[in-house]
Amino acid sequence: xxxxxxxxxxxGATSTALARLSLNTATTKYWTLREAVxxxxxxxxxxxxxxxxxxxEVGVAEAARMIADAGLRVSSLCRGGFLTAEDDxxxxxxxxxxxxxxxxxxxxxxxxxxxxxxxxxxxxxxxGPARREPGGRDLVGARQRVADRIxxxxxxxxxxxxxxxxxxxxxxxxxxxxxxxxxxxxxxxAEPFPADVVGVVVDTYHVWWDPDLQRQIARAGTAGxxxxxxxxxxxxxxxxxxxxxxxxxxxxxxxxxxxxRWVAETGYTGDVEVEIFNESVWDAPGDQTIATLxxxxxxxxxxxx
Amino acid sequence: xxxxxxxxxxxGATSTALARLSLNTATTKYWTLREAVxxxxxxxxxxxxxxxxxxxEVGVAEAARMIADAGLRVSSLCRGGFLTAEDDxxxxxxxxxxxxxxxxxxxxxxxxxxxxxxxxxxxxxxxGPARREPGGRDLVGARQRVADRIxxxxxxxxxxxxxxxxxxxxxxxxxxxxxxxxxxxxxxxAEPFPADVVGVVVDTYHVWWDPDLQRQIARAGTAGxxxxxxxxxxxxxxxxxxxxxxxxxxxxxxxxxxxxRWVAETGYTGDVEVEIFNESVWDAPGDQTIATLxxxxxxxxxxxx
Numbered sequence: 001x002x003x004x005x006x007x008x009x010x011x012g013a014t015s016t017a018l019a020r021l022s023l024n025t026a027t028t029k030y031w032t033l034r035e036a037v038x039x040x041x042x043x044x045x046x047x048x049x050x051x052x053x054x055x056x057e058v059g060v061a062e063a064a065r066m067i068a069d070a071g072l073r074v075s076s077l078c079r080g081g082f083l084t085a086e087d088d089x090x091x092x093x094x095x096x097x098x099x100x101x102x103x104x105x106x107x108x109x110x111x112x113x114x115x116x117x118x119x120x121x122x123x124x125x126x127x128g129p130a131r132r133e134p135g136g137r138d139l140v141g142a143r144q145r146v147a148d149r150i151x152x153x154x155x156x157x158x159x160x161x162x163x164x165x166x167x168x169x170x171x172x173x174x175x176x177x178x179x180x181x182x183x184x185x186x187x188x189x190a191e192p193f194p195a196d197v198v199g200v201v202v203d204t205y206h207v208w209w210d211p212d213l214q215r216q217i218a219r220a221g222t223a224g225x226x227x228x229x230x231x232x233x234x235x236x237x238x239x240x241x242x243x244x245x246x247x248x249x250x251x252x253x254x255x256x257x258x259x260x261r262w263v264a265e266t267g268y269t270g271d272v273e274v275e276i277f278n279e280s281v282w283d284a285p286g287d288q289t290i291a292t293l294x295x296x297x298x299x300x301x302x303x304x305x
Numbered sequence: 306x307x308x309x310x311x312x313x314x315x316x317g318a319t320s321t322a323l324a325r326l327s328l329n330t331a332t333t334k335y336w337t338l339r340e341a342v343x344x345x346x347x348x349x350x351x352x353x354x355x356x357x358x359x360x361x362e363v364g365v366a367e368a369a370r371m372i373a374d375a376g377l378r379v380s381s382l383c384r385g386g387f388l389t390a391e392d393d394x395x396x397x398x399x400x401x402x403x404x405x406x407x408x409x410x411x412x413x414x415x416x417x418x419x420x421x422x423x424x425x426x427x428x429x430x431x432x433g434p435a436r437r438e439p440g441g442r443d444l445v446g447a448r449q450r451v452a453d454r455i456x457x458x459x460x461x462x463x464x465x466x467x468x469x470x471x472x473x474x475x476x477x478x479x480x481x482x483x484x485x486x487x488x489x490x491x492x493x494x495a496e497p498f499p500a501d502v503v504g505v506v507v508d509t510y511h512v513w514w515d516p517d518l519q520r521q522i523a524r525a526g527t528a529g530x531x532x533x534x535x536x537x538x539x540x541x542x543x544x545x546x547x548x549x550x551x552x553x554x555x556x557x558x559x560x561x562x563x564x565x566r567w568v569a570e571t572g573y574t575g576d577v578e579v580e581i582f583n584e585s586v587w588d589a590p591g592d593q594t595i596a597t598l599x600x601x602x603x604x605x606x607x608x609x610x
Contacts, residue, residue, distance in 0.1 A: 120558055123558070128542065129541055130540070138563070139514070139560055139563075140519075143516065170476060171476050171515075174514035175541060181514050181516060185516040185517075188516075208479075209480075210476075210487075212489075235434065236428075236432055236433060237432050237433065237434070237547075238543065242547070251435070252480075253427055253435045253442055253480035255444055258444075258445065
């Protein structure tokens with residue numbers, strides 16, 4: 001009821017403002033799951049998005065208990081995917097691993113399993129040079145394999161109440177990490193499946209540049225397929241490892257108010273995850289990182305939700 | 306008329322095979338225009354695509370004479386653009402510079418002026434960090450300014466028989482170099498104008514990842530807007546300066562046969578330019594660079610044209 005002046009935020013008010021903010025554990029990379037859970041709770045965050053490596057360290061059942069006991073939601077599990085192998089044995093291993101990830105997501109009590117779908121077979125390693133021999137560069141074929149294998153996984157996911165969440169990655173990663181490069185393409189692959197079985201994530205870092213973004217966010221929202229809204233910034237110059245070129249919201253070029261409004265206009269009411277890969281962010285104390293991301297969220301994202 | 310055996314290629318045969326190959330002078334960065342002209346002629350190339358800095362060194366009239374006397378075509382002039390300024394004075398300066406570039410293209414005898422349209426006002430420099438202050442991140446607005454200013458330049462270009470050729474740049478450059486990020490977006494901006502006044506370039510490095518590429522190449526061809534087909538490869542790891550992460554055709558991840566077929570299927574009969582920004586390519590002797598690019602062209606591109 002104040003007019004013309006600003007009240008000091010109270011803890012209660014801050015908690016309400018943070019009611020949709022989720023800590024993706026990749027942001028506090030060097031923290032164990034226990035530390036990340038405690039850090040999120042301490043900062044007043046209601047949700048967490050664990051990566052599987054941190055879950056495996058303690059075991060899935062214990063991780064589920066730890067998070068539930070802390071009163072946190074699991075906004076998503078990161079990550080499944082890597083579905084582009086040409087070789088049958090590699091493909092089978094990938095499908096098996098994804099089935100394990102689906103079970104883990106169900107155990108953790110989240111319905112959203114983030115899928116990074118994998119790069120071209122020509123890639124020697126993520127970020128590495130292309131193989132010298134010809135072949136492995138058929139991008140159209142690799143994309144079709146992703147669609148086919150999502151089809152193979154969909155019944156198993158549905159049976160566990162888990163949604164396969166396709167993540168378009170920035171085209172900088174099309175060769176070596178994910179052949180899904182736009183939100184529109186992710187939605188095309190999702191379309192044959194029910195919205196509660198195959199969804200998409202809108203990650204500002206990966207999609208901010210897309211001239212078709214507003215339309216595709218609206219399409220995703222209308223279809224009920226937005227499973228997660230992830231925020232971090234596009235910063236320059238790129239880090240030596242381009243994967244680590246993500247910045248805190250507000251440090252780079254992304255127009256967060258505009259994209260956040262587009263997401264909000266679809267009626268999306270889910271969590272907003274902050275997922276930052278950045279060596280200097282990782283080197284900062286975890287509590288400081290959470291304080292910064294909460295502050296930036298309140299400035300650049302939350303008012304537009 | 307040989308069957309079952311291959312004849313040794315003769316000089317004449319090689320020249321025929323190279324009949325559409327053009328040397329973009331950025332590929333032999335340290336050569337003067339005179340050296341590049343001589344190098345192209347010596348290697349049996351029929352065309353050259355000069356950058357303006359090398360043209361200015363000798364003067365436009367002299368450059369035109371030098372190239373014509375050597376019997377080379379000018380496949381395009383690189384480059385105009387940088388049309389995203391918010392400030393009126395900067396915008397006017399950019400439009401003036403583009404009018405000079407249009408006159409230079411006409412003088413050189415090419416109708417194709419490549420346009421790199423510029424990044425966000427928030428960019429401190431190409432490849433540099435974003436300004437700290439808010440603003441300058443309105444990507445939708447920046448894109449609209451490009452469209453508006455193409456409209457301002459179009460009559461002048463038409464009057465000089467020059468086509469403004471919109472170059473979609475890889476989304477890695479959307480913040481700092483070009484807010485046109487896809488071929489489809491470039492075609493949307495071109496659509497209100499005659500095909501001989503506003504065109505597009507298909508540069509494999511920039512567009513290879515695009516899930517909509519086949520359809521947009523077909524659309525560009527149907528509309529008669531493909532002004533140039535440029536080839537170079539997407540290599541990893543990225544160079545410290547991402548701008549220099551281009552490789553010789555065949556050294557990276559791009560599926561040249563497929564994309565080249567898509568271009569050829571539109572009926573495109575123009576030149577194929579090789580434009581490589583890469584420190585180690587630049588450090589190689591220019592003649593060696595041309596020999597390599599011709600060899601790679603004959604292996605990965607020309608058979609599919």
